[in-house]
Every structure is written in structure tokens, then in C-alpha cells.
Amino acid sequence: MASKTCFVIAPIGDPGTDTRTESDALLWVINSALDRFGFKVIRVDQIARSSIITNEIVQLIQEADLCISILTDNNPNVFYETGRRHETAKPFIQLIKKGQTLPFDVAGIRTIIYNDIDTRAGAAEAIANIREFVEEFEKSGYGTSGAGVSLASLASTIERIERKLNAMPLAPHAAGVPFGGVGSSVGLEKMFRPKEALIEALMQGNLSEAAALLPSIVQRSGKSEDVLMMAAVLASAGFEVGVNVLWDALGNLDGLKSEFIGQLLGSIVSFYLETDREKEVIDRVHELVEGLIRSRTIGAQELAAMYNQEQRLLYGAGDYEKALSVAEKAIELSPGNSSYLYNCSLIYERLKLPKRAVEFIDRALSVADKEDPDHLRHAVEMYVECDRAADARAAFEKLARIASHQARMLLLNDEVRRVVS
Numbered sequence: 001m002a003s004k005t006c007f008v009i010a011p012i013g014d015p016g017t018d019t020r021t022e023s024d025a026l027l028w029v030i031n032s033a034l035d036r037f038g039f040k041v042i043r044v045d046q047i048a049r050s051s052i053i054t055n056e057i058v059q060l061i062q063e064a065d066l067c068i069s070i071l072t073d074n075n076p077n078v079f080y081e082t083g084r085r086h087e088t089a090k091p092f093i094q095l096i097k098k099g100q101t102l103p104f105d106v107a108g109i110r111t112i113i114y115n116d117i118d119t120r121a122g123a124a125e126a127i128a129n130i131r132e133f134v135e136e137f138e139k140s141g142y143g144t145s146g147a148g149v150s151l152a153s154l155a156s157t158i159e160r161i162e163r164k165l166n167a168m169p170l171a172p173h174a175a176g177v178p179f180g181g182v183g184s185s186v187g188l189e190k191m192f193r194p195k196e197a198l199i200e201a202l203m204q205g206n207l208s209e210a211a212a213l214l215p216s217i218v219q220r221s222g223k224s225e226d227v228l229m230m231a232a233v234l235a236s237a238g239f240e241v242g243v244n245v246l247w248d249a250l251g252n253l254d255g256l257k258s259e260f261i262g263q264l265l266g267s268i269v270s271f272y273l274e275t276d277r278e279k280e281v282i283d284r285v286h287e288l289v290e291g292l293i294r295s296r297t298i299g300a301q302e303l304a305a306m307y308n309q310e311q312r313l314l315y316g317a318g319d320y321e322k323a324l325s326v327a328e329k330a331i332e333l334s335p336g337n338s339s340y341l342y343n344c345s346l347i348y349e350r351l352k353l354p355k356r357a358v359e360f361i362d363r364a365l366s367v368a369d370k371e372d373p374d375h376l377r378h379a380v381e382m383y384v385e386c387d388r389a390a391d392a393r394a395a396f397e398k399l400a401r402i403a404s405h406q407a408r409m410l411l412l413n414d415e416v417r418r419v420v421s
Helices: 018-037 055-063 076-088 120-140 151-166 194-203 207-221 225-236 240-250 258-274 282-295 300-316 320-333 338-350 354-367 373-385 389-402 404-410 414-420
Strands: 004-009 039-043 066-070 092-097 111-114
Touching: 004 018, 004 055, 004 076, 018 039, 018 066, 018 120, 018 373, 018 404, 055 076, 066 076, 066 120, 076 092, 076 207, 092 120, 111 120, 194 207, 207 225, 207 240, 225 240, 225 258, 240 258, 258 282, 258 300, 282 300, 300 320, 300 338, 320 338, 338 354, 338 373, 354 373, 373 389, 373 404, 373 414, 389 404, 389 414, 404 414
Parallel strands: 004 039, 004 066, 066 092, 092 111
Antiparallel strands: none
């Protein structure tokens, strides 16, 4: 039985993306490396309705015996959560893909460089390197030792970032005016390029600073499309200032294209899923979608996407019956969308109707333009449950070809292993 916890801080990405594929591969590598040390390995998507600001995530960041951070591709959420782990001075390990530059100007922190983890040799090397770090922690203990970083060095890094921002030119009329306005936590003066400052804050992983900058940018620049996209990023990361800007923008829909409204709605839904507040906004989202239907002509694909966002909210709230009725509307408008069919299958699984779940995953696989690892993994599980052994083996073989790490993870399930092996 696992006696220690390792929290993996990693970019997740949408199903089927390169980011998700690599993140899943790294998760398998980490599980393989830590198994001998008695760790339970947890990644954020394994926690219901998780986000960087939920109590459970914060607790894991602060209290897990070990954290492993994947710094590849400069993901802001990863940087934010990694920074919070640094503050604890407890053990952590950083990984980054070969050829990428370490962010945060912390080159002094020991970091594992991995490459070709889809190959046997690359995975074995990464596993060995992780074990080498962990063996050191096993000898010295997991109480307070970090991986070579100190609070003083972190403070120095933040100071360098602040100096860099302060060195940017000020607008002539802005000198002496607090950058974030009265009461702002940013503590910098308004600069000539506030949008660039927010983008830099995001790239540096300082989401709190980016959130503090947003109201000032909205006040100066209005709710242009690029400003709304910045707000959408922050909303998706769980920052209320971002979702408030989006709701305010959707109060006046003039000039906003339906497709763009759908994108903003997706970020709004992500905020409430991330903060475990789905129930408080279900009616509001429904009224927004229905109001759009009454007030303008919306293309079938755009409307289907909006219904899909509404069902995400209902699914997250555990209202599977209503989620199903809305998901069916999306499928009626876009019957060839494999993701909507897959979502419907997930709902039927939650409703404990496996035969219906199988029917929809069958349809999803039949209309898909390309094979999706998440769809195949769900298919294997449903086929096993419904005693369709041959179909389970066929789906598993496809999964093994395109995402061998996910296939290996499936084999941890004794029943799946019995059927497909």
C-alpha cells in the first residue's frame, strides 16, 4: 500500500492533443519510477473539479511528500503551482524536455532533462533519473529538503522580474499613477504597454499579478477581442476577475460573433468547473444560450458548441439527466461530432446504462476523423463491462499503437488485463 504521496504538476491539454499525449506518457514514467518507493501518484485531472485554487489542490501542493513539475512548454498554471511548492521548501523535482529553456531564471535548480520518452531507451533514462533524485530524498527525508532552491533565491528571482518590468518605459501621462489603480496589489506604475506586461506576467507564471493587471487594461483599452481572450485565460485558470470581465462583456452582445461568444462561454464554464461552483451558474448559462437563440440566427455548429458547454456544466454538477437532454440537442445539430457522442457515452456510464454508453462510443469511433486515445480508452472499458471481448481487444490494440502509455495504464485494471491480454 502506498505510504507517501507524489503530486504531479503538469500541463494536461485537451484529449487528443500533443500536450495530453506527452503528459500521459510522463505520468506513466513517473508511476514506473516511484512504484518501488511506495508512492501514490496524483495528477490534477484525477481530482474531481480541480483547479489551482481549490483547497484540495493547495493542500496537495503544500503537504504532498513530493511534487514533480513538468516545465515543458511554459504553462502558466504549472509555473504558478510550482512556485507555491517552492515556498514550502519541501522536496520537488523539475522536468523539462530537451531543447527547451528553463524558465524563471532559476538555472541553479537541478532539473531533469528528458527526451524520446515514447521509446524504451528514453523512458528508461527518465525513470532512472527520477529514481536517482528520490533515492536522495529517501536518505535525507521528505520533511524540509528541496531540490536545491531556497526561499532567498526565489525572492531574488521575483525581484529581478520586478526590476525588468519597472525598466519598461512609462507613458508620459502615467508617471506616478499606480499601475493597477487604487488598492491594486501589483504595486507598479502604469506602463506604456500594459497588455504586454500582462502577457509577460502570464508567461512568468505570475497569474495573481496578471489578474491584478486586468482591470486596469479593461479600463484603458475596453473589452476588445484580445483583452477578452486574456480574461478568458484567467477565467479558465480559476480567477474570478477574468470571469467577471467575460460576464460583463456578454451583457452587451452587439458586435460579438456567435463563434466568439461560444469561446468565451467555454472559459466561463471552465471557471465554474474549476472552482466547484457549477450549480450557482447553471440557470444563468441556460438563459444566456436561450437568449441568443431568440435574438439572433446562430449556425448549427455554433449552437451545438454552446449546448456542449451547457452539458459540461450540468455534468460537472452531477445532474446527469439534464446533461443528457442537452447533450442530445448538440448531437442532433452536429451528429458527426465524435466528441459530442463521446460525451454522451460518458453520461450514460454515469447513469449506469453501459449498453447505451457502448452504443454512443461505437458511434463516436465510427465517425471520428482520427483515432482519439481518450475515446479508445473509454471504449475498451465499456466493451469489457459489456462482455464484448473481441471489440475490447481491437480497441486496445489501436490504443497501444497511438498511445502506448495509456494502454499500459489500462492494464493496471485487472479485468481489462484479463480480457485484452
